[in-house]
Amino acid sequence: DTVLTQSPALAVSPGERVTISCRASESVSTGMHWYQQKPGQQPKLLIYGASNLESGVPARFSGSGSGTDFTLTIDPVEADDTATYFCQQSWNDPRTFGGGTKLELK
């Protein structure tokens, strides 16, 4: 299975720029997607196809990368962005998710 590795946690101040990384154990082309999950809620799609912003998602969120290295950027970070962010690949079977990066605001 394709293993997706994310840093477990980050802490930033409101107004700053934050980058969350996701590294795949093998190429996933641009079949990488990003989700935001708040406690007690279902995940919400933010970015699909590595760099495409989902409808209704603020333009503060952006994604980049291809192959094995991907980044989700939030600029500027707002207090409401406190959440866990997951990457997920759909290029290889089975689909897999990263372990999640918990974003905390200082």
Add this chain to the structure above:
Amino acid sequence: QVQLQQSGAELVKPGSSVKISCKASGYTFTSYDMHWIKQQPGNGLEWIGWIYPGNGNTKYNQKFNGKATLTADKSSSTAYMQLSSLTSEDSAVYFCARGALDAWGQGASVTVSS
């Protein structure tokens, strides 16, 4: 708007089975895959498989072969997942999600305990 409404929390005994439902509205049910995802407390997400309600085709993560069975009822726009031979490892929240995982149900909690 697209909505996926899942059934409620379940408390079930080890060795038994449980069937979770996911009722879709706001879109053409038969035109999109329905995926199922598992999330254990404090853990990440695991993809279980998908069903295409239009023709009943399914695809499973090999890890869940024999554990999960996906079905769909076109007449009620409802997808189902049955989990069998339950153990404590099956205690989790289970989500349904449409197609490109662009819409998710609220999750159904399954607790396996004697």
